[in-house]
Amino acid sequence: MSEYLNRQIEARQQAWHAAKALLDGAAAESRDLTSEEEQSYGRMMADIDERGQKIKDLQVAEARSAEIEAAVAEAPEVRAVREVKPEKAASDIRALLNGEVRSINFERRALNTSDDSSLVPTDFLAEVQKIMTTVGPMTDGGVVRVINTAGGNDLQVPVQATRPAATAIAEATEISALDPTFSTVTMKAQKVAVLTKVSRELLADEGVNIEQFLAEDLGIALGVKANNLLTLGTGTVIPNGISVAASAGIAGSTGVAGSFTADNLIDLAHSVDGAYVRNGAGWMMNRSTIGAVRKLKDGSGRYLFEPAATVGAPDILLGAPIYDNPDVADVATSAKSVLFGGLRNYMVRIAGGLEIARSEDAYFASDEIGVRATLRIWGDIGQSAAIKRFTGGAS
DSSP states (O other), rough: HHHHHHHHHHHHHHHHHHHHHHHHHHHTTTTTOOOOHHHHHHHHHHOOOOOOHHHHHHHHHHHHHHHHHHHHHOOGGGGGGTTTTTTHHHHHHHHHHHHSSSSEEEEEOOOOTTTTGGGSSHHHHHHHHHHTSSSSSGGEEEEEEEESSSSSSOOOOOOOEEEOOOOOOTTOOOHHHHHOOEEEEOOOOOEEEEEEEEHHHHOOTTSSSSSHHHHHHHHHHHHHHHHHHHOOSSSSOOOBBHHHHHHEEEEEOOTTOOOOOOHHHHHHHSSSSSSTTOOHHHHHEEEHHHHHHTBBBBBBBBBBEEEOOOOTTTEETTTTEEETTTTTTOOOOOOEEEEEOGGGGGGEEEEEEEEEESSSSSHHHHTTTEEEEEEEEEEEEEEEEEEEEEEEEOO
16 A cells, blocks of 8 residues: 555656646746636645545545554454454444433543454544544644543643743842743633434444444534634634634735735745744645635745645645645635644643433434534644734735
């Protein structure tokens, strides 16, 4: 599979270079793309996107295979019972749907801690959270900082407001104590819920992976709403979204419908204090904006955008990864369309794990079972200066 993945990466790189050549040709002749060239460029971009998604899917499949092989290698005695011993999460889900239990709470915990879970590479909550990250990056612990807590009480997170400062002093002079000052960020717990239906026929079919079916259904629904709140929330009774919490960075010029230039993005990258980006920084924007970024060049005619060169890695802009967030605003006048900085300074709290409950009453006439999932989340930034935004110029 690795060889096939490498071919996909190479093909994606070739498509990107072909697209760049098309843009370079038009730029050399000081003209716009012709209609035929626009169509070719669009096909190339679609091919790049399609291969990028295929690379991610294949990487996930390869990682799962490696995890299973590693688990079997570490516990070979499991092989004899692997086909007959039920997975704990799946059996819990079936017990819930059969009415044996009223509700289940899946708390985030260390994996492979029991005999049953040793057969499963991830627990149900982990599977739902993984699917949530496919619709947006705001619950991805590799992009932002995710904090899992057992309860939903207000959580006070200390934030250093000022650092201690050193001074130059003469010999035998008393040193003044300049302590750092701290403030706190209150992390609350906003409930996000989804209600779906499962037919009795589907439940009765033992060949259906009911765990995976529900994980996908619930993960997508919860992920879409959570990503929206954690991006655009106003911070009152809902999370303080990253676009709202980020501080002002660079504003675009007027009369250009909010669009940015290569220089605008370079200025934005350098407007963030190096203390926040030396341990990793990233860009966040939506897919349409990424398309506009792909066409930008620096003063030497080099493209700012670089497609990922390794399996599973994000694309690169000015040396930092780009994360596709569908809820970041489109390019427009006064719109906060691009974010840059130390994204892990944005904290996401998941309180109490995932709760799933059932009811037969709501859909009695259609002989279906209602399944409700609830997840409590909150988000806020520790240091607003750690992440800055580009705002489109006024018209």
